[in-house]
Amino acid sequence: MAKNVTDGVGGSAVLKPWPKRPARLAHAVVESLTDSIVSGVIAPGSTLPVEPELCETFGVSRITIREAVKSLEAKGLVVARQGYGTTVTPSEEWNLLDPVVLAATVQHDDDLVVLDHLVGVRSVLEAQMTAQAAEAATDDDLREVERMLGRLDEETATPARFIETDVAFHDRIMQSSRNRLGRSIIRTVHSQARTTYLYTGTPDSQACEQANAEHRQVVERLLARDPEGAARAMAAHIEAAWHRRRPAHPGSAV
Known part of the structure; x- marks a missing residue:
């Protein structure tokens, strides 16, 4: 990816070329520029x-660059105006539900501000969908949710497998809620969060056992057809699991 250097706020950015030409040109240009904008190398x-x-x-060709700039505009990262050039917008204007923007934001979230907000959003939405699933x-x-809970019990000693099944377990509950929009939002933000070590951490068998004890409380409330209890159990689990994983000193994490 290109590394970009800006000559100051309000100035033009100086870009360095790729060491190797990528295959999907416009998308690669967008990813490179998005990373430079989100990281602050090209400032608002x-x-x-x-x-x-x-x-x-x-x-690349002018057509490719124009396509890339249009994509950046659609993501809320820049504004192109005749006679003024293409200007980087304030971070408040960026579309964080866009996968490319969210991925770059998560990768540069050294203080975990965005990840904390992401967990909060996930907790609220997923708790709501768990309540809906109870009904x-x-x-x-x-029966399928129970089956997956049993599978998770068997995988607590193998955290790598447990984590993958855990994602499928949560998704199966969301699917049962019939809330397609909420599920789509969670799947988007969670998939990007899981690409960074700052979010996933390194869970051990004890952490997996604790997580599955919390899963069991969720399933018990689902089987009881208790919407409020299921929502509380899911929110408590998501927040407790993040508390266990969250680095105490994120800036020192590698």
């Missing part, structure tokens, strides 16, 4: 280099 208020310079830097789930849905 700065302007991107002019089109010919971008073409030369990335070794909407079919008997087949609940």
